[in-house]
Amino acid sequence: MEDKATLIIESGDYDKLYSAFIIGNGALSMGMDVSMYFTFWGLERLKKGQLDKGPLSKMNFLGLGKLYMKWKMKKANVRPLEDMLQDYVELGGKIFACDMTIDIMGINKEELRDEVITEYCAVGTYIKEARDSEITLYI
Amino acid sequence: MANQIKVDCVGENCPVPLVETRKAIRKAEEGDIITVTGDHSASKKEIPMAVDSMGLELLSVEDKNDHWEIKIKV
Numbered sequence: 001m002e003d004k005a006t007l008i009i010e011s012g013d014y015d016k017l018y019s020a021f022i023i024g025n026g027a028l029s030m031g032m033d034v035s036m037y038f039t040f041w042g043l044e045r046l047k048k049g050q051l052d053k054g055p056l057s058k059m060n061f062l063g064l065g066k067l068y069m070k071w072k073m074k075k076a077n078v079r080p081l082e083d084m085l086q087d088y089v090e091l092g093g094k095i096f097a098c099d100m101t102i103d104i105m106g107i108n109k110e111e112l113r114d115e116v117i118t119e120y121c122a123v124g125t126y127i128k129e130a131r132d133s134e135i136t137l138y139i
Numbered sequence: 140m141a142n143q144i145k146v147d148c149v150g151e152n153c154p155v156p157l158v159e160t161r162k163a164i165r166k167a168e169e170g171d172i173i174t175v176t177g178d179h180s181a182s183k184k185e186i187p188m189a190v191d192s193m194g195l196e197l198l199s200v201e202d203k204n205d206h207w208e209i210k211i212k213v
Contacts, residue, residue, distance in 0.1 A: 025157075025158050026158075028158075029157040029160065030188065030189045030192050031189065077150055077151060078152050079152070079155055087162075091158070091162065
């Protein structure tokens with residue numbers, strides 16, 4: 001076992017992306033290595049300009065719920081998602097993009113934020129990292 | 140000569156105090172002293188946990204008027 005956390009980000013929901021980056025940054029801050037695997041709706045959020053564009057997973061109400069949540073978060077001085085991603089990269093967190101999702105969702109690699117993606121990979125890379133990880137999460 | 144590094148996280152919410160402390164630790168050299176101030180109550184407990192798990196030395200945790208102050212030796 002290595003002192004490592006491995007997260008799959010399958011959801012593209014706004015609140016779940018927050019969960020992912022708070023846990024990822026928390027683990028990095030506690031001295032762990034962290035890898036995040038973005039697949040399906042999660043990978044949509046790594047398109048340019050899309051990181052905070054997902055709906056709330058519950059009570060989205062056509063976007064009104066999300067607006068209310070954003071307002072509450074601003075009041076509580078919660079750091080924006082983009083800043084959390086920059087923190088994650090600065091602290092050495094790795095980001096993997098699922099190759100198959102790119103094919104089946106019809107994503108062009110040029111649409112993705114190549115500067116934050118460590119590697120394009122398939123399930124084998126995930127398993128190789130996850131089997132040695134003390135923490136694995138599916139978000 | 141050890142450097143004195145200050146990290147001001149007053150008003151910041153989860154997980155910013157922990158993250159900013161980690162950033163400072165990564166940039167610091169051995170022997171440097173980092174002073175973190177903040178008012179997020181969970182971070183007052185959790186920064187010492189992070190310091191411990193990274194094998195660094197926790198010098199002090201103090202309550203000031205409206206915030207806490209944590210000193211770490213890298």
